[in-house]
Amino acid sequence: MAILINEETRVIVQGATGNQGKFHMLQMLAYGTQIVGGISPGKGGMKIENIPIYDTVLAAKEESEIDAACLFIPAPFAKDAAFEAIDAGIKLIIIITEHIPLNDGIDIIAFARQKGAKVLGPNTFGIVSSGKSKIGIPPNNFFIPGPIGVVARSGTLTYEIVGNLTDNKLGQSTVVGLGGDRVVGLSFVDVLEKFEADEDTEAIVLVGEIGGDQEESAANYIKNHMTKPVVAYIAGKSAPPGKRMGHAGAIIERGKGTYEGKVKALQMAGVSVANLPFEVPGLIRKVL
Amino acid sequence: MAILINEETRVIVQGATGNQGKFHMLQMLAYGTQIVGGISPGKGGMKIENIPIYDTVLAAKEESEIDAACLFIPAPFAKDAAFEAIDAGIKLIIIITEHIPLNDGIDIIAFARQKGAKVLGPNTFGIVSSGKSKIGIPPNNFFIPGPIGVVARSGTLTYEIVGNLTDNKLGQSTVVGLGGDRVVGLSFVDVLEKFEADEDTEAIVLVGEIGGDQEESAANYIKNHMTKPVVAYIAGKSAPPGKRMGHAGAIIERGKGTYEGKVKALQMAGVSVANLPFEVPGLIRKVL
Amino acid sequence: MKLFEYMGKEILSDYGVRVPRGKVASSPGEAVKIASYLDSPVVIKSQILSGKRGKGGGIAFPSSIVETENESARILGSIVQGFIVDKLLVEEKIQIDRELYLAITVDSTSGKPLILASLHGGVDIEEVPDDYLVRYYIDPLIGLKSYDAREIARKLGLKDNIAKEMISLLQVLYKIFREKDAELLEINPLVVSGDSLVAADAKITIDDEALFRHPELPYVEEKTNAEKRAHDAGLSYVRLEGDIAVMANGAGITMGTLDTLEYFNGRPANFMDAGGGTGMAGTVEAIKILLDSDSKVILINIFGGITRCDDVANALVKVKNEIGIPVPVVIRLVGTNEEIGLKILEDNGFTAYKTMHEAAAQAVAIANR
C-alpha cells in the first residue's frame, strides 16, 4: 500500500517535449512509473523512448485510462493545461510549474474541487511512493520503502529530511509535496487523513514552514483524529515578519503564520517538533 | 405521497413585492403552500399578510430552512436571482419568468447541475401536488387529488387537460410544468422516473409539443424502464416547419422535432396518444 | 433576429476574424465603385435572410466592371428565394483551397453550447454524413478554452498552421457567440485560403430575448406588419394560410386549437397566442389583428387561468362597438370569472361553447359553409 499513487497509477506528462518535462518524464519512467503518454500540442504522433506523444489529453485518453497528470507547462499556459486534465476526468493533478499567477491557481483549485479532482501544487516537487511510483522531480535515489509517511510544503528541504531518514534506514511509504504557492490543492489535513488510514504507514513526518495556517489546522486534526505518531519540522524560525521567503506562502503577515504559533499548536497536539532537520530521524525512532 | 413537493415543502418567492409575485404568492398561500418568505431587495423587514420579506435569500435562510424557490423576477435579472437561490443551497428552483435570454437560461441550468439543484422552467407554470402544495401560477380550483401524474411543457394546455381529467373525476397526484423555453431544467425523463417510483401515481399523462427531442427521449425511457401506463397528447400537429409557435422550443427545424416523429416514437413505446385534448380522460380510463 | 451576411461579417471583422474585403451596395453605381476600389476580381452576393442564394440567381461572379454593373442591376430588385433584394455585398474573390463548415449553436437536450465542425463545408450541413461532423459541447460556465479548441482541431485532423488558425478562430467565435447572445453562428464555407482561414459567409442569429442588452447591434425587421403589431402588444402571432382566424391564451393551447381545427378539416389562418397576462388592451389588439386577416370566421378559445373571462368578453364587445365585427365569432370561454364573461357575451348577442372541440367543429362548419 501507499497513498495517492502506487505501481499501477497511469500517468501522463503535460509539456512532455520541453527540456524539463522530457528529462523528468524519462526519470519517472526509469523509476518505474507507468507513463502512458506525453501531451504536447502540435507534436502529436511522435514518440519519446516509446512513450507516445499526443496533441491533447482527450487524444491520450482514447488510447489509455489515465489516473494522474503531471504538469511541466510554462506558467502562462498552466491554467489551461490543468483545466484540460481536470475536464478530461483525471483525478490527480500534480503541478510542478512555479510562478503561476495567483488568480490562475485559485481557478485551478476551484475547478478541481468542482470536478472531484485532487491537486498537488502548484509549485510542488511531486509525490513518491517509494519503490513503486514517482510523479514529479525528486532524484530517484533518495527514497527507500518503509513505514514513514512524509508530507511537506517544500522540495529540497524534504530531500534533506528524507535523506536523513534513508541514512538512518527509516524508509518512506509515500512522500507528498503540497506545493509552495499561497494557494495549493491538498492540505496537510487531507494527506494526514490518508496516512492515518494507510496500513503501511506507521509514523508521519510533517515538514512545514512559516506563513498561512495549514500547520495549525494540521495540529487540530492530529489532536482530534490521529492515532499514529507525528514528528514535525517547521522552517522559517529566523525569518523576519513581512519578508517573503522564496515561497509565495512563506511570509509572516500581521502576526499570523509565525513559527512559534505553529510549533505551539503542534506540540499541544502531541507532535514532537525537531529544532533542526537532522533531529528528525531520532525523534521518529523514539515514537516508533 | 406526491413527487418533488408536498405539504411540508418550504417555499420562498423571489420577486415577492411585484404585481405578479405578490398575487401568486398569496394564491399559493391560500392553496396551503408553506410560504416561509418573500425576497425583494431593498424591501427587507416589511410583511405581506404575515409573510416576512427579506433583502436576500441568505437573510431568509437565517430564519427558516428553504426547500424551494419560486421566481417572479423580470427576465433581465432572473439569472442573478436564480444563481442566488442555487448558491444558497436551495434544491428546487421554479422559474416562472418568460423571455429569459437563452445564454442566461443555459447558465442557470449549468449552475444548478453543478450544485445539485433541480430546475423547473424557465417559462413554466410551476408544479402542483394536488391538495398539498402549489408552487407557480395555475388557478387553485383546477386540481383534485388522485392517481394521475401529469407532466407538460406548456401551461394553459395543461389546465385544459387537467380540467378534462377533473371533470371526469380523475384526480392528479402531481402536475409538473417543465417550461416552454428551448433549454429547461428537468426533462420528461426526469419526471417520469419520479412518477414511476411514486406509489400514489398509477398512470401518467404526458403533454408534449413539437420541437426538440424530449418526447423522443421520453418514449425511449418509457419503453425500457416504465411499468405504469402513459397517455400522451402532443400539440403542434398542424404547425408548419420553420415557424416558432409561441414557445421558444416549439419549432420544427431541419426536419427534427416533428409531430409524426414524436407520436411514432411514443406509440412504439406503448403510449396511447390522444388526437385531441378531450380524448385524454377516455384513454386514461382504458389503461387504468 | 437574423442578421444579413454583411452585418455578420462586420461583427466577425470587429473581433479580428478574417473575412474577404468588401462592402455593401444599394445600387449598381455603388457596386461598381466598390469593385473598382477593391481592384481585384469580385463576387456579388444578394443580401437576403436566406441561404441557397446561388441557386436562386442571387450570386454573380462578374469578370469586368461592365459585368459588375449589369449583374448588380439584374440582381437588385429581383426576387431571390422569395425575398426582394435591395442590398448587395460586393467583395473580393478569394482563393479557395478547401471549404470547411463551422457553427456554434445551443443544444436543447444537453442545455449546452455546441460546436459543429466539418472538413466538408460549402454544402447544407444536413447533407454532411455524421462521420465527417465533429460535435463538441462546451460547459457554459467555463467557456471554450484553448484546449477545447485544440481538441476540435485535432478531431478535424487539421495540422500545422491551419490547426493554429482554427484554434484561435474557435475561441474568437465562441466569444462572439456569447457576447452577442447569438443563437446560431454559422460560417459556411469557412475557406482554407493558402495558410489562412477566411469566413466566406456568415450567418448569425441573435436571441430575440437578449436584444435588450445589445443596443450596439443593427436592427433587422423580419416581421410582417401584423406580427409587429402583435409583438408590440405582447402577443405571439404567426400568419398561416387558412380561413379560420384563431386566438387562444397560451402557446400550447393555441397549437392545440389549430390541431383541433385541422382534425375537423378546418384551415387555420394564423397562430395567435394572447398570452397569460395580456389583459383587456392586449386582447382588443389581438381581435383587431384577427379582423385584418379577412378570414371567414373567428375562433376564440379561452381557458381562463390568469386570463379573466370577463376581460375577454369585454374586449370582444369593445371591438364590436368600435369598429364592428363583419364575420361570425365562435367563442369557447371557461375558467376565471366565467359567469361574468358569459353574461356579458349573452347581453351582446354572442353565444359561447363549453368545450374546445365543440367550438372548433362549429368554426369549421361556418368556414366550410
Added chain:
Amino acid sequence: MKLFEYMGKEILSDYGVRVPRGKVASSPGEAVKIASYLDSPVVIKSQILSGKRGKGGGIAFPSSIVETENESARILGSIVQGFIVDKLLVEEKIQIDRELYLAITVDSTSGKPLILASLHGGVDIEEVPDDYLVRYYIDPLIGLKSYDAREIARKLGLKDNIAKEMISLLQVLYKIFREKDAELLEINPLVVSGDSLVAADAKITIDDEALFRHPELPYVEEKTNAEKRAHDAGLSYVRLEGDIAVMANGAGITMGTLDTLEYFNGRPANFMDAGGGTGMAGTVEAIKILLDSDSKVILINIFGGITRCDDVANALVKVKNEIGIPVPVVIRLVGTNEEIGLKILEDNGFTAYKTMHEAAAQAVAIANR
C-alpha cells in the same frame, strides 16, 4: 508589486469608482498649481509604499495656498516611515460622514477571494473587532454576482442609497481585483460622503507572477539593487541584518539553513534561494551578490537534486578565479554529481562538509571568531 496610492486611485477612477479629485505633484510649485485648479480646501498626501503616513508627518491639511506651498516643501524630500518622499498627491478635501473599510484579498485556507468589510474603517483593520467585520467568500469560477453584493451590504446593515452604492462598488472592485490580478485591494477609509461612497485611499498590490500580462500597469520598483540582480538571475534574495552570507537551493532548505545558523547563535546576512534549476550562470551571480554584502563568511548549503554539485563547484571556482573571494567559504555539498563536485572543490583548495548542521556550526564559529 505595491502601487502608490495615486496609481491605485487612477485605476479605480478608470473603472468608474468615485475618488476625490486630485493630481500628483513632484514639487511645491506643482502642488500649488493643482490646489489652485481644484479651487477647494485640499489634502496633501505623501506617496510612499506604506500606511500610517499621518503619524509620520506625511499628510497635511493646508488652509491656504501659502500653507500648501510650505507643507509641500516640508514633506517632499522628508523621510516618512523610512521612505524618502518624492511625490505628493494633492486632492480636494471631501466631506466625511462616516469611514468604512473595504478590502478584497485571497484567503489561502479556502483558496478563494475574500471580501472584508466593516462600518468601522479609518483604523488598521487588525484593530476592528471580529463582530464588526463582514467576511464573505467568492467562488472564483462564478465571480461576485450582484446577489453577493446585496448580501454583503445587508450584513453591513447599509440602507437605501448607500446600500445601492455599495452594491455597485463591490462589483466594480471585484472586477478590478480579478482583471488587474491584484493580491490585495484595500480601501480604507471608504468614505460615506452625503449620498455617495468615495474611495479616500487606495492600496493595491499586484500579484508579481501575473505582471507579465499587465503591460498597461505602471512599474513600481521596490527591490534593492541586490534583490533586483537576484530576481533577474532567477534567484530569490532577501537582505537580512547578520554577518553570515548564505546560499542554498530551495526556499524551504534556505529557511532551514538560516534557522540552523541562528540555532548555533549565528546571524545570517541574507536569504538566498538559488532555486531548483538555476544552473552555472545563476549560481555564479548568486555568489557574486553574496560577496557584495560584506559578510564575514559565506555558507553554501547544497542538497543537489535538480541542482548538480559539479555546477555549484565550478561556479565557485569561476568566481574565485575571476574576482577573488576575500572571505572564508563554508560548503556543504551532497547529491547529484557529488563526487565530481567534491573533486573540483578539493583541486581548488575548498573543503566540504557532509551535513548541514556541521557546516552551519563551522560558519558560525568563523563569524564569531
